[in-house]
Amino acid sequence: MQATVGDRLHVHSRSIGLEERLGEILEVRGSDGQPPYLVRFNDGHEGLVFPGPDCIVEPRGTL
Numbered sequence: 001m002q003a004t005v006g007d008r009l010h011v012h013s014r015s016i017g018l019e020e021r022l023g024e025i026l027e028v029r030g031s032d033g034q035p036p037y038l039v040r041f042n043d044g045h046e047g048l049v050f051p052g053p054d055c056i057v058e059p060r061g062t063l
Helices: none
Strands: 008-011 021-028 039-040 048-049 055-058
Touching: none
Parallel strands: none
Antiparallel strands: 008 021, 008 055, 021 039, 039 048
16 A cells, blocks of 8 residues: 555445545655555544555545
């Protein structure tokens, strides 16, 4: 997985009834676009994320 600042991280729900999460990547801390990423989610929460298989990176400008 590779990302750049401004891309979106889309976290798919792993359980029925839970909402999917969408956030903007504010900082890429790994080398060559690799995780971890500092992400600000739509609800305002910011956190350091090590994306799992339930996540995809949506390049900036594709939304």
